Every structure is written in C-alpha cells, then in structure tokens.
Amino acid sequence: MAESKRDYYEVLGVEKTVSDDDLKKAYRKLAKQYHPDANPDNREEAEKKFKEVNEAYEVLSDPQKRKMYDQFGHSGPNGYSSDFSGFSGFDGFSGFSGFGGPGGFDVDLGDIFSSFFGGGSSRSQKRNGPQRGNDLKVSVNISFKEAVSGTRKQVKVTRKEQCTTCNGSGAKPGTSTETCRACNGTGQIRTVRNTILGSMQTTRVCENCAGNGKVISNPCTDCKGTGFVKKNRTVTFNIPAGIDNGMVIPIRGEGEPGLRGGPSGDLYITVNVDQDNVFSRKGDNIYETVHVSFAMATLGGKIKINTLEGVEDYDLPSGTQSGTVFTLRNRGIKNVNGHGTGSLNFTVIVDIPKRVSSEQRQLIEKLAELSGEASYVSKKKGFFDF
Numbered sequence: 001m002a003e004s005k006r007d008y009y010e011v012l013g014v015e016k017t018v019s020d021d022d023l024k025k026a027y028r029k030l031a032k033q034y035h036p037d038a039n040p041d042n043r044e045e046a047e048k049k050f051k052e053v054n055e056a057y058e059v060l061s062d063p064q065k066r067k068m069y070d071q072f073g074h075s076g077p078n079g080y081s082s083d084f085s086g087f088s089g090f091d092g093f094s095g096f097s098g099f100g101g102p103g104g105f106d107v108d109l110g111d112i113f114s115s116f117f118g119g120g121s122s123r124s125q126k127r128n129g130p131q132r133g134n135d136l137k138v139s140v141n142i143s144f145k146e147a148v149s150g151t152r153k154q155v156k157v158t159r160k161e162q163c164t165t166c167n168g169s170g171a172k173p174g175t176s177t178e179t180c181r182a183c184n185g186t187g188q189i190r191t192v193r194n195t196i197l198g199s200m201q202t203t204r205v206c207e208n209c210a211g212n213g214k215v216i217s218n219p220c221t222d223c224k225g226t227g228f229v230k231k232n233r234t235v236t237f238n239i240p241a242g243i244d245n246g247m248v249i250p251i252r253g254e255g256e257p258g259l260r261g262g263p264s265g266d267l268y269i270t271v272n273v274d275q276d277n278v279f280s281r282k283g284d285n286i287y288e289t290v291h292v293s294f295a296m297a298t299l300g301g302k303i304k305i306n307t308l309e310g311v312e313d314y315d316l317p318s319g320t321q322s323g324t325v326f327t328l329r330n331r332g333i334k335n336v337n338g339h340g341t342g343s344l345n346f347t348v349i350v351d352i353p354k355r356v357s358s359e360q361r362q363l364i365e366k367l368a369e370l371s372g373e374a375s376y377v378s379k380k381k382g383f384f385d386f
Helices: 008-012 020-034 040-060 063-072 091-095 109-117 122-127 144-149 294-299 358-370
Strands: 136-142 151-162 188-195 198-205 228-239 248-251 267-273 280-282 285-293 301-307 310-316 325-328 344-351
Touching: 008 020, 008 040, 020 040, 040 063, 136 151, 144 267, 228 248, 228 267, 285 294, 285 301, 294 301, 294 344
Parallel strands: 136 267, 285 344
Antiparallel strands: 151 228, 188 198, 248 267, 280 285, 301 310, 325 344
C-alpha cells in the first residue's frame, strides 16, 4: 500500500494562513537544511525530505494551486496532483559545491526547478502552450409555465472571436509575425548565476514578447494586434422541463476562443424563473390555496382546483376545516434529472361571510340552536347586523 502524503503545510511547518513571504522563508530554511550535499552521512533520507519540501512549496506558492489544494487536498476534482512522479532522482546534485562558500542562501523555486529538472518552471513552460478560452456567464428569464414544460430560448452574448482580417495572427495583412530576438522564440529568458549551491539557472518570462515567442511589427488595424475582436452573437439553447430558479445550464464551447490552439471556454446560463400567480414551488412540489364557502366546507361537494394540466373538479369531504392541506401525488413538477414527479398540495381556506341577509341569519341561528350554541346568539345587533 502506498504511503500517504503529509499535509503540505505540515511539511513546511507553517499555518494555513501563512503569508507568501513567510512561506518563502520557511521553504528556504528547509531547502538549505535538507539539501543532500549538506547531509553526506544521510543523503538518501535528505533527498526524500528535500523533494517533499520542494513539492509542497511548488503547490503552495502558486495561488491557484494553493486554493485548489486548500479545497480538495492532494487530489483535486479533475485529477489534479502535485506529485512529481516523473522525476527519476537527485543525481544532478553531484555538481554542486555545497554550503562551504561565503554568502547567504538565496534561491527560489524557479532556480531549483531550472537546475534540477532541466528547463524553467512549469508556469513559464505553459505560457507558450495552448490555453483554454475564458468562460462566459449570462442569465435568462422564463415564466413558471416554461420552467414546468421546458422551452427553447436565445441569449445574446458578447465575446472575443478570431479576427477575420488577419486570421487571428494579429499582424497586418501582407505581413507576418516575427520571432522574438530577445528570447529566440522560446518566450523565456534564462540566466545563469553562481551561488553557494553552485551554478543556478533562473528562467523568467520574456518581457519583449510577453512569453509568446513572437512579436508583431505591423499590427492589424482591426484587432490592434491581439488577433481577436469583440462580436455579438445569438446562442440558441434548450431549457429542460422541471428546471428551477437559479439553476445553471452549461453550453460547452460557447465561451471565448482559446489561445494557440487551446479549446474554447464554456457559456454558463443562469435561469431566473418568474413567480406564478397561482402556484408556489418548493423543489418539485407545487402549492396553491383554494377558498370555499362555509356551507361547502360543512356539507362537502365538488370544488374547482388548479392543476398544471388545467382546472379540475375535486370532491371535498364534509366537515373540512379551514387550513386543511390535501395532497395529490405525482401531480407536481417532473424532476429535471428524471427522478420522479413532485406533488400538488392545496390548502383549503373557509371563507366566513361578512354580511348576511335576514333569512340567512335566521338559518344560522337555527343551526346554532340545533348545535347547542343558541346561548351564544345575541338578540341585539351582532356581528352580521349592519
């Protein structure tokens, strides 16, 4: 069974709230402590710890990797891992002069990666490679009915698209991009300096070409040399039945285009569902209120209720109390993921008349008398007398 990794913060001996400066100080101290040349009597164990320290710092010093590590640990949601599984060992250390020389310890992650692993840091190397385009976000409003049954909608999106004048090159038609002379097209500037650890190579992004390896002497007038222009597009998409307020629909590849052959980003559409005049919704269940007369609640009978399919008759039992809730199974909203159908729930409210005729009053008094409530009926002007 493979040995589980230690927490990166524990490896560097820092708290999760550590600042960038303190993180770098902790790394430098441990890198110096565990350097194999500084531990000739226990070189194998030192190499193991030195690799562990470098791996921890490589992740925690990168804001995006650190954020992902804080949220998901060693294994991220898309298979992210900071393990240097392709690294074959530390044989390259034999060329270092050790710690006997004068001066302080001054080496950063880029230096170590350049010397030990050959070439620049992964961030510098990726700058010249394909990059995924940016995601876009928009919102759309739909009615309650459209949310229940599903619909087809269109949204207008403003996004960057490849300039048709220069075909995305950024160069004026009839001209072309040129190889950057400062970096010879690599997008990186490498410098070598002598330190107490020996010759250390530092790699940084070429400022002349911003890491692209190409420069444009005659930029395209339409895109100003960027290779992209802003355009308004209409995107048509389907909204599935049962979608709820605030849900997001991803449209793959409808974001902004990638760079250097990278894939396009995605378009994320937030759906806002308008409130309905009859129904309220909670999950896949719907709710409504039905008003009935005192006589209907007492005697029972057919009442009209609203359903998603239209108005229907319902047999109300006699003696129904105000506030009673009736549930119709599988008459609510179909789950957007196909996990069944919700319920229709309606609450009965018994309406008490504010005004009654003389004849109605006599009948109510007679009912009260038969119910043993006659003593409560006043001969004076009462609630129903106006």
